[in-house]
Amino acid sequence: MAARTADIAILGGGLAGGLIAMALARWRKDLSVLLVDEADRFGGNHLWPFLGSDVSEAGRALLTPLVVSGWRGYDVRFPDLSRDFPTAVYAVTSDRLDAVLRRALPPSAIMTGARALACSAQAATLVDGTRIEACAVIDARGLRNTTALSGGWQRYLGRRLKLERPHGLVRPILHDGSVDQVNGLRFVTCLPTAADEVHVEDICYGQSPTVAGATLAARIDDYVRAQGWLVREVLGEEHGVRPVVADGEFDTFWRANGGETARAGMRGGLFHPLTGSTLAEAVRYALAVTRQVPADVANLDGAALARFSQTWAQRYWQRGKFARRLAAMIFAAPGPDRQTRVFEAFYRLDNGLIERMHAGRSTAADLARLFAGRHPLPLGRALGVLTGLGQTGEAGPQPIHGAGHGAGPAA
Numbered sequence: 001m002a003a004r005t006a007d008i009a010i011l012g013g014g015l016a017g018g019l020i021a022m023a024l025a026r027w028r029k030d031l032s033v034l035l036v037d038e039a040d041r042f043g044g045n046h047l048w049p050f051l052g053s054d055v056s057e058a059g060r061a062l063l064t065p066l067v068v069s070g071w072r073g074y075d076v077r078f079p080d081l082s083r084d085f086p087t088a089v090y091a092v093t094s095d096r097l098d099a100v101l102r103r104a105l106p107p108s109a110i111m112t113g114a115r116a117l118a119c120s121a122q123a124a125t126l127v128d129g130t131r132i133e134a135c136a137v138i139d140a141r142g143l144r145n146t147t148a149l150s151g152g153w154q155r156y157l158g159r160r161l162k163l164e165r166p167h168g169l170v171r172p173i174l175h176d177g178s179v180d181q182v183n184g185l186r187f188v189t190c191l192p193t194a195a196d197e198v199h200v201e202d203i204c205y206g207q208s209p210t211v212a213g214a215t216l217a218a219r220i221d222d223y224v225r226a227q228g229w230l231v232r233e234v235l236g237e238e239h240g241v242r243p244v245v246a247d248g249e250f251d252t253f254w255r256a257n258g259g260e261t262a263r264a265g266m267r268g269g270l271f272h273p274l275t276g277s278t279l280a281e282a283v284r285y286a287l288a289v290t291r292q293v294p295a296d297v298a299n300l301d302g303a304a305l306a307r308f309s310q311t312w313a314q315r316y317w318q319r320g321k322f323a324r325r326l327a328a329m330i331f332a333a334p335g336p337d338r339q340t341r342v343f344e345a346f347y348r349l350d351n352g353l354i355e356r357m358h359a360g361r362s363t364a365a366d367l368a369r370l371f372a373g374r375h376p377l378p379l380g381r382a383l384g385v386l387t388g389l390g391q392t393g394e395a396g397p398q399p400i401h402g403a404g405h406g407a408g409p410a411a
């Protein structure tokens, strides 16, 4: 049986695994790293926008080589609110992540087209029988099991469009909730990546992880027509689902998503409960891992790194309370029109609170502010959500079934 060795083996070269590999290549050149992915390229097929306020200065330094676009602010639109925010927005892409990783890592550190079957804190086995031995293994293979969580799903279709003429957008519309609310809460995101190119994403919330792909595509077509844009070419497309978490049991989630191995990204529960984003926390965690690895690699212990990752994830779960309450408010609101008003009320709040929510860093005072503000929930339901004692209505959070991978728009 073939064997490979490394100081740190990372299973899954998506956003989280890729960022850890980049951080180690940059700040811990003394370590040998092995980045393993079942696909032929790293990062999948995504465009990841993020707010400048999501990351620290060190985080920005890590992300800079990945940034393909940046804007000085963004807009949101709702039936009764149009607001522009001064917070910068940036976007990174999986193409760039793949290219940067291949430049940053020596060829001996890269294993693509290699599916991991099983892993422990210090070893992994690939489907072809190859055994990997390492001082520490990090499992970053994406979300596996959501049964300990309740809430729903966001279903996505994103298209990168080349237009016949300039679109006229100077900055992103991060949340256009002024669109028709059909079959569940829905909004559109537009990222103007060039004068005549725009990435348009249609996002809808619901209890099932599947939605007809043709439905989302038709909605994008309608949206584009309504803006007066003429499409010359569809340059690319991404689709998929992300969980929206209103409640859950952290310990059960942790047990259901792996054994005694250090974890990262979705696999480690490091995704935003409401937006499903992982980028901000993936950056923080990648930086923390570089600091956590002892100066003398002989002291690197996979079991200790696994315990560190569990504690990290537990704290992240505790910090997610605000976003889970906001998700619960959305599911508690009667019908999609009222649900979109929950977002509208949220985007009326002060920008600091909004930035903290996106970054996954909300405070207890933020939570109090959310419920004290103008919001569209009847008092009984609002109290039920605030106290976590129910009263969430028929559309309240349901157990989330159907794990992230493989779920998505039905053709």
Ligand SMILES: Cc1cc2nc3c(=O)[nH]c(=O)nc-3n(C[C@H](O)[C@H](O)[C@H](O)COP(=O)(O)OP(=O)(O)OC[C@H]3O[C@@H](n4cnc5c(N)ncnc54)[C@H](O)[C@@H]3O)c2cc1C
Binding pocket: 011, 012, 013, 014, 015, 016, 017, 018, 036, 037, 038, 039, 042, 043, 044, 046, 047, 048, 049, 114, 115, 116, 117, 140, 141, 142, 143, 156, 157, 158, 238, 239, 240, 241, 242, 264, 265, 266, 267, 276, 277, 278, 279, 280
């Ligand atoms: C359409 C869509 C849009 C999104 N937009 C955003 C966004 O704007 N911002 C944001 O932060 N998040 C976004 N997300 C969520 C996105 O999934 C996560 O941000 C991010 O990709 C998760 O990072 P990850 O590294 O945990 O998982 P992934 O990026 O999914 O990486 C997991 C990696 O593991 C590999 N893998 C899986 N199984 C194995 C195996 N057995 N052996 C070896 N390799 C394996 C996969 O090939 C993959 O490369 C979006 C998701 C979708 C579906």
